[in-house]
Amino acid sequence: MPATQPVREHPDRRSAPRYLLSLPIAVRVGIESESVTGVSHNISVRGIYFTIDQEFPPGTVLDVSFTLPAEINEGTEVFVRAQGRVVRVEAESAAERVGVAIVIESYEIVRAKPSLP
Secondary structure, three states: OOOOOEEOOOOOOOOOOEEEOOOEEEEEOOOOOOOEEEEEEEEOOOEEEEEEOOOOOOOOEEEEEEEEOHHHOOOEEEEEEEEEEEEEEEEOOOOOOEEEEEEEEEEEEEEEEEOOO
């Protein structure tokens, strides 16, 4: 089950709480490109930090999508599709992976059918 505690690293700089969620995330540059899979580390309504094995320069506009699991959404999976702009790229300790921070500019939430107990 994913962790859902808010991250409190810089409470004075964050306008929305971030939640520690390690989820697969699909990332594309534009609608026409193929998606690359990364892993989220924290998510808020205003941004996402994830690791991936492809570098995107700051300012790049990305389309990202992921599914929030039923365990944290009252028994219903939620599919999220968002568009965001890269604001930070960091080298990660894992070989050939980079950390990418995006600010979300728009998003769409699609609620799936409720999970059965």
